[in-house]
Amino acid sequence: MSKLWGGRFQKETDSLVDDFHSSISFDSRLYKYDITGSIAHAAMLARVGIISLEESETITRGLQGILADIEAGLVEFSVSAEDIHMNVEQLLIERIGEVGKKLHTARSRNDQVALDVRMYLRDEIDAVLELLGQLNVTLLDLAEQHIDTVMPGYTHLQRAQPVNLAHHLLAYCQMFYRDMDRLRDCRRRVNVMPLGAGALAGTTFPLDRAFVARELGFDAITENSLDAVSDRDFAVEFAAAAALVMVHLSRFCEEIILWSTSEFSFVELDDAYSTGSSMMPQKKNPDVAELIKGKSGRVFGDLTTLLVMLKGLPLAYNKDMQEDKEALFDAVDTVKKCLLIFRPMLATMRVKKDNLARAARGGFTNATDLADYLVEKGVPFREAHEIVGRAVAYCIERAGNLDDLTLEEFNRFSPVIDEEVYSAIGIDHCVAARKVPGGPAPEAVRESIAKMRGRVGLL
Numbered sequence: 001m002s003k004l005w006g007g008r009f010q011k012e013t014d015s016l017v018d019d020f021h022s023s024i025s026f027d028s029r030l031y032k033y034d035i036t037g038s039i040a041h042a043a044m045l046a047r048v049g050i051i052s053l054e055e056s057e058t059i060t061r062g063l064q065g066i067l068a069d070i071e072a073g074l075v076e077f078s079v080s081a082e083d084i085h086m087n088v089e090q091l092l093i094e095r096i097g098e099v100g101k102k103l104h105t106a107r108s109r110n111d112q113v114a115l116d117v118r119m120y121l122r123d124e125i126d127a128v129l130e131l132l133g134q135l136n137v138t139l140l141d142l143a144e145q146h147i148d149t150v151m152p153g154y155t156h157l158q159r160a161q162p163v164n165l166a167h168h169l170l171a172y173c174q175m176f177y178r179d180m181d182r183l184r185d186c187r188r189r190v191n192v193m194p195l196g197a198g199a200l201a202g203t204t205f206p207l208d209r210a211f212v213a214r215e216l217g218f219d220a221i222t223e224n225s226l227d228a229v230s231d232r233d234f235a236v237e238f239a240a241a242a243a244l245v246m247v248h249l250s251r252f253c254e255e256i257i258l259w260s261t262s263e264f265s266f267v268e269l270d271d272a273y274s275t276g277s278s279m280m281p282q283k284k285n286p287d288v289a290e291l292i293k294g295k296s297g298r299v300f301g302d303l304t305t306l307l308v309m310l311k312g313l314p315l316a317y318n319k320d321m322q323e324d325k326e327a328l329f330d331a332v333d334t335v336k337k338c339l340l341i342f343r344p345m346l347a348t349m350r351v352k353k354d355n356l357a358r359a360a361r362g363g364f365t366n367a368t369d370l371a372d373y374l375v376e377k378g379v380p381f382r383e384a385h386e387i388v389g390r391a392v393a394y395c396i397e398r399a400g401n402l403d404d405l406t407l408e409e410f411n412r413f414s415p416v417i418d419e420e421v422y423s424a425i426g427i428d429h430c431v432a433a434r435k436v437p438g439g440p441a442p443e444a445v446r447e448s449i450a451k452m453r454g455r456v457g458l459l
């Protein structure tokens, strides 16, 4: 079939060009949004008297038929029809004839593609939000089981102070909750209706843009026709939010990988979420966690692709912008795939509580607590720090812990230390005493869980 825009051309497009500029191989995934948008557009054209009600109904029936056939796998798209918008329009004209040629009145592919991508992204944001919400529920359930699972907290990957696993898991809950917040915020700017902007300068027809917005569930209409067709900020915002989700997943995965080593031995991944080696029979590898880390790079790349694509573009639409889709789709697919597999991997992970507790008891994680104890006895903190430092050095030499020292030994470092020191620096007490809001004490953790559950419940 000849091109829908063929009027001013005397030659056929070179087949290399058809292949090169066609986007149907990847934008066909927008078909549902394209058709739904066109149905609303046709209804609006009839509403304001640009086409008749009958024509609009014929167009709508034709489009519904195409939608059903695409869904049934009966439609083969054509590369020479370039993209999903012209494939659908061409099919419509083939099926309903002359009336089909009226659909594109007062519309350009430039506002049409902006509409389709916004509708697509709106749904995908909801899907990602759902996955993040489920992940947070899993994290909260796990946290509840591990309020008393004491473990070392780290800085510089060196044991620092004792916390519990619940507190550690809740840190990720916070990250994923912020991700949800960002996505909801981004959705507000996605959910603005661009149709009516035309190619760039609006249209001479008296369109009812608000009607189309209402029909398609948009909260508002775009306010400048040039901006409407050249804005992809919303895609960048999504990719940035998705990139942060991937950063959070990636950090969590790295911890799970470390914790699964025999050197740490804090957790064991379920067989169903691990893989073996083709050569080494003993191996059980955390491939899923590694791959999630690896895939984070794709999403950072997608974000960069979008930014670079936009940075030198003059107003308004430029074909460069067709490059937004593969990057955006890849970001959507990758973040969804990773969230989908991460949750069950985490939920089935076996926690080796005893090893966590043993690690928390070693490494002098209670040294700060001993200093704090001295402060309570009236020693200035800086001096207490020095005293405990010396006591630690003494213990390192004897390969013991602070709580192994006798009172007599303690008194060599400070005369103010008495019997109470042993309970003050007991690991469980060290955690329990950190009652500050946002801290790891069991009661503070329970409060955090309740607060977060309330938020997740609101979704």
Ligand code: ARG
Pocket: 023, 027, 083, 109, 110, 113, 317, 319, 321, 322, 323
């Ligand atoms: N396939 C195009 C894209 O994704 C649709 C818009 C084409 N507009 C144009 N003026 N060629 O960007």
